[in-house]
Amino acid sequence: MSSAIDKVSAQIDANRAGVIQRLADAVAIPSVSGDAAHRPQVIQMAQWMAKSLEGVGCENIKFKELGKQTLDGQEVSLPPVVFADYREGKADAKKTVLVYGHYDVQPALKSDGWNTEPFKLEYDEKTGRLYGRGSTDDKGPVIGWINMLEAHRQAGVELPVNLKFVFEGMEESGSVGLDELIAHEHAQGSFFKGVDACCISDNYWLGTKKPCLTHGLRGVAYFKLHISGPAADLHSGLFGGVVHEPMTDLFAIMSKLVTPQGDILIPGIKELVTPLTDEEFKRYQVMDFSVQDMEGATGSKTTIADDKEKILMARMRYPSLSLHGIEGAFSEAGTKTVIPAKIVGKFSLRLVPDMTPAKVNELVEAYINAEWKKLGSKNTLRLEAEHGGKPWLADPNHWNYEAAAKAVQKIYGVAPDYTREGGSIPVALTFAETLGKNLLLLPLGRADDGAHSTNEKIDVSNYVEGSKLLGAYLHEIAAATA
Amino acid sequence: MSSAIDKVSAQIDANRAGVIQRLADAVAIPSVSGDAAHRPQVIQMAQWMAKSLEGVGCENIKFKELGKQTLDGQEVSLPPVVFADYREGKADAKKTVLVYGHYDVQPALKSDGWNTEPFKLEYDEKTGRLYGRGSTDDKGPVIGWINMLEAHRQAGVELPVNLKFVFEGMEESGSVGLDELIAHEHAQGSFFKGVDACCISDNYWLGTKKPCLTHGLRGVAYFKLHISGPAADLHSGLFGGVVHEPMTDLFAIMSKLVTPQGDILIPGIKELVTPLTDEEFKRYQVMDFSVQDMEGATGSKTTIADDKEKILMARMRYPSLSLHGIEGAFSEAGTKTVIPAKIVGKFSLRLVPDMTPAKVNELVEAYINAEWKKLGSKNTLRLEAEHGGKPWLADPNHWNYEAAAKAVQKIYGVAPDYTREGGSIPVALTFAETLGKNLLLLPLGRADDGAHSTNEKIDVSNYVEGSKLLGAYLHEIAAATA
Numbered sequence: 001m002s003s004a005i006d007k008v009s010a011q012i013d014a015n016r017a018g019v020i021q022r023l024a025d026a027v028a029i030p031s032v033s034g035d036a037a038h039r040p041q042v043i044q045m046a047q048w049m050a051k052s053l054e055g056v057g058c059e060n061i062k063f064k065e066l067g068k069q070t071l072d073g074q075e076v077s078l079p080p081v082v083f084a085d086y087r088e089g090k091a092d093a094k095k096t097v098l099v100y101g102h103y104d105v106q107p108a109l110k111s112d113g114w115n116t117e118p119f120k121l122e123y124d125e126k127t128g129r130l131y132g133r134g135s136t137d138d139k140g141p142v143i144g145w146i147n148m149l150e151a152h153r154q155a156g157v158e159l160p161v162n163l164k165f166v167f168e169g170m171e172e173s174g175s176v177g178l179d180e181l182i183a184h185e186h187a188q189g190s191f192f193k194g195v196d197a198c199c200i201s202d203n204y205w206l207g208t209k210k211p212c213l214t215h216g217l218r219g220v221a222y223f224k225l226h227i228s229g230p231a232a233d234l235h236s237g238l239f240g241g242v243v244h245e246p247m248t249d250l251f252a253i254m255s256k257l258v259t260p261q262g263d264i265l266i267p268g269i270k271e272l273v274t275p276l277t278d279e280e281f282k283r284y285q286v287m288d289f290s291v292q293d294m295e296g297a298t299g300s301k302t303t304i305a306d307d308k309e310k311i312l313m314a315r316m317r318y319p320s321l322s323l324h325g326i327e328g329a330f331s332e333a334g335t336k337t338v339i340p341a342k343i344v345g346k347f348s349l350r351l352v353p354d355m356t357p358a359k360v361n362e363l364v365e366a367y368i369n370a371e372w373k374k375l376g377s378k379n380t381l382r383l384e385a386e387h388g389g390k391p392w393l394a395d396p397n398h399w400n401y402e403a404a405a406k407a408v409q410k411i412y413g414v415a416p417d418y419t420r421e422g423g424s425i426p427v428a429l430t431f432a433e434t435l436g437k438n439l440l441l442l443p444l445g446r447a448d449d450g451a452h453s454t455n456e457k458i459d460v461s462n463y464v465e466g467s468k469l470l471g472a473y474l475h476e477i478a479a480a481t482a
Numbered sequence: 483m484s485s486a487i488d489k490v491s492a493q494i495d496a497n498r499a500g501v502i503q504r505l506a507d508a509v510a511i512p513s514v515s516g517d518a519a520h521r522p523q524v525i526q527m528a529q530w531m532a533k534s535l536e537g538v539g540c541e542n543i544k545f546k547e548l549g550k551q552t553l554d555g556q557e558v559s560l561p562p563v564v565f566a567d568y569r570e571g572k573a574d575a576k577k578t579v580l581v582y583g584h585y586d587v588q589p590a591l592k593s594d595g596w597n598t599e600p601f602k603l604e605y606d607e608k609t610g611r612l613y614g615r616g617s618t619d620d621k622g623p624v625i626g627w628i629n630m631l632e633a634h635r636q637a638g639v640e641l642p643v644n645l646k647f648v649f650e651g652m653e654e655s656g657s658v659g660l661d662e663l664i665a666h667e668h669a670q671g672s673f674f675k676g677v678d679a680c681c682i683s684d685n686y687w688l689g690t691k692k693p694c695l696t697h698g699l700r701g702v703a704y705f706k707l708h709i710s711g712p713a714a715d716l717h718s719g720l721f722g723g724v725v726h727e728p729m730t731d732l733f734a735i736m737s738k739l740v741t742p743q744g745d746i747l748i749p750g751i752k753e754l755v756t757p758l759t760d761e762e763f764k765r766y767q768v769m770d771f772s773v774q775d776m777e778g779a780t781g782s783k784t785t786i787a788d789d790k791e792k793i794l795m796a797r798m799r800y801p802s803l804s805l806h807g808i809e810g811a812f813s814e815a816g817t818k819t820v821i822p823a824k825i826v827g828k829f830s831l832r833l834v835p836d837m838t839p840a841k842v843n844e845l846v847e848a849y850i851n852a853e854w855k856k857l858g859s860k861n862t863l864r865l866e867a868e869h870g871g872k873p874w875l876a877d878p879n880h881w882n883y884e885a886a887a888k889a890v891q892k893i894y895g896v897a898p899d900y901t902r903e904g905g906s907i908p909v910a911l912t913f914a915e916t917l918g919k920n921l922l923l924l925p926l927g928r929a930d931d932g933a934h935s936t937n938e939k940i941d942v943s944n945y946v947e948g949s950k951l952l953g954a955y956l957h958e959i960a961a962a963t964a
Contacts, residue, residue: 421719
């Protein structure tokens with residue numbers, strides 16, 4: 001097996017100029033899904049994907065159409081989800097891995113602050129970086145799979161697993177229609193049939209030096225706290241001190257949700273959190289991360305904890321509660337003396353196992369109702385639970401992760417960090433829940449790649465070694481499950 | 483004297499059609515000071531004022547020019563302040579009363595929700611109301627002085643006091659330049675020389691039935707609480723629980739300023755408030771006001787106190803603290819999961835004797851600094867004290883008030899309420915402080931006149947009886963100070 005991986009890796013090295021050109025070709029198509037004017041380019045990118053997949057031996061390539069949407073005031077076609085199979089040899093005896101990625105990108109204008117043309121891949125030899133919109137999010141990783149397949153064929157190495165590709169073109173714009181498509185296809189039992197594990201390469205290393213495998217995501221529960229009283233906004237001169245002010249009530253309630261140290265004050269929340277094990281704690285200890293990394297990321301010395309493990313656990317394995325703002329209050333510059341009559345306070349919790357939006361809603365509602373009664377206000381309160389998303393946690397001891405870890409060791413010479421992310425990747429939860437299979441997040445890029453920002457980049461080493469890593473991962477799966 | 487008042491009143495009754503027409507002529511000039519396109523009409527209204535004052539025997543009429551301003555992107559002339567004297571007979575032996583009013587109005591469009599053309603005075607015979615922009619704020623009261631002078635001359639009754647008129651055209655737009663003009667004229671010692679008392683008719687009865695004399699206004703101290711932490715807004719998924727969030731800190735601090743029952747929690751504030759006397763408490767007991775009036779005014783049952791006196795005292799004689807809003811937080815519709823990095827919380831206190839902005843600033847700063855230390859946050863706090871205005875309180879036992887009370891009794895057959903207002907009228911404070919003379923607020927209109935709103939009105943009885951009241955007031959001054 002090692003020899004097979006080496007051959008493929010050597011071939012990728014030999015193809016270095018070609019794989020960079022392939023990424024350049026993809027970056028040159030401005031597949032911005034959020035802008036109706038760019039919709040033809042998004043669809044052009046879908047065609048480019050299909051052609052590239054076909055070129056490296058994929059079969060059963062299909063455009064799954066999602067219908068139309070209204071965007072920027074016009075009705076436009078949704079870009080298709082591209083399905084493809086890769087099978088060769090005794091395919092029925094092999095494991096099958098479902099791979100998800102997206103071929104659309106965030107908007108970018110040079111005038112936003114880019115140093116180079118965003119839709120022209122620029123290689124900076126001094127830094128070894130490839131700049132361009134989509135270089136790391138998510139064209140680089142998506143093309144990594146194509147590079148890997150190409151190298152197998154050129155090197156005459158058979159791929160020891162089957163692949164099923166799902167590449168969408170709406171990820172940066174809410175993945176419109178994707179959940180329904182996955183549910184529909186799963187119910188039909190055709191394309192997703194036989195999938196043994198899933199892999200998504202659409203996140204980032206924790207830092208800039210050490211690869212990681214990501215096996216968890218926090219969920220979210222978002223709340224709107226409506227407080228209303230007077231029929232219309234009042235003048236604080238005429239009515240200050242006379243009426244119960246909705247703002248005073250809102251501050252009283254929302255100040256009782258979380259402490260400045262981040263401790264959630266809602267009874268029952270902490271009890272839902274899965275206890276920390278020694279095995280898990282060790283993962284934080286070995287992670288390539290420092291207090292200074294966090295200070296760099298926030299541009300400030302406002303980190304609550306003073307040690308690495310606590311910071312990592314605060315992001316990855318504990319819930320949090322953030323106050324986002326108030327709708328209906330005075331929010332402009334200046335000094336208006338208004339008593340807002342009807343306001344909506346907004347806050348959300350990030351959820352970790354075993355919290356669910358349903359359980360959290362129950363606890364939040366009970367607590368807020370109890371605190372509200374204590375206030376003795378004549379105003380009216382209504383709590384609205386908005387969208388919720390469950391947390392996701394995969395078993396990092398599954399063969400899917402073991403194979404990826406061995407591949408990292410093989411390509412990078414180090415054991416990967418096992419990270420969890422603080423945010424949400426809804427499609428990961430959708431695949432994991434719908435298919436009921438182990439899912440691996442296998443990032444290729446680094447923390448400082450600047451996805452969604454100006455001057456997005458992928459280091460050429462991450463791109464090239466990453467392409468090798470994807471191949472090695474599949475060989476290690478075959479070995480681990482042989 | 484009673485005979486003189488009766489003669490003048492009878493003359494005003496005889497002039498009823500004429501005084502209504504005079505108000506109609508004034509309302510027909512859309513002297514909207516806040517709109518550059520209407521500036522010529524504001525200046526036209528100044529000319530109308532000068533001509534009207536001249537027509538009833540005023541002399542020494544001057545346009546005090548205030549220079550230029552930039553409004554709606556264009557440089558326009560500020561409307562002049564109109565000065566005028568009224569003196570006759572043995573003027574040097576008479577008391578001199580300074581009268582302030584304004585001839586500009588708020589904007590109004592029929593499409594805002596007016597039932598009639600806002601700049602065409604409409605008399606509704608059924609309700610006895612005169613509808614039109616400026617009818618009550620402040621053209622009606624200002625013209626009341628002119629009606630009263632006209633009636634004196636027609637009835638052959640000598641005015642027993644001297645008058646000095648100051649009518650401005652920028653009251654609805656910040657009184658630009660007025661304070662400086664008053665200070666300058668006072669320093670020069672010319673126009674304001676010899677003023678014994680001041681009278682402003684630019685506020686309203688407490689309710690709709692009983693006239694009042696207003697002898698106090700609350701001041702204001704406005705604060706901006708700046709809290710900053712991270713260099714830029716952060717994603718709550720990635721950073722929630724990791725950093726000290728400025729919003730959490732802001733809610734912690736601002737929730738400690740005032741209770742839902744309106745009690746100010748800043749130590750030392752309550753101690754500054756002048757104690758309540760029996761004499762003052764009796765004023766609240768007799769006031770024409772009910773809990774239902776307040777519920778009508780706020781369109782809600784959110785009044786903190788359940789009895790009339792407490793409600794009135796909360797508005798008139800006690801300080802209040804209102805939270806207005808947050809600049810820099812998420813304030814739009816929707817569900818953004820942002821950790822705002824730099825926010826400004828805004829709140830203000832209404833001040834009563836013996837609070838001053840300076841003393842209040844000191845107490846607020848000390849308290850917030852102490853509370854901030856308790857939080858243990860690594861974020862940065864800065865308190866900014868914005869504009870402050872002192873409270874104003876006049877002696878209601880002064881002859882200026884005694885005369886007005888007798889005039890109310892004479893014209894309306896009731897003793898007036900002695901009210902204080904919760905808001906500020908900066909020009910009242912300016913006159914009272916600059917001239918050092920007793921100042922009376924003598925409202926003609928009712929609480930429900932809808933100044934600044936659609937369908938602004940003055941009841942024809944308030945307008946006609948009010949014109950009589952102004953004359954009676956001046957005769958009572960002469961009698962009281964003879």
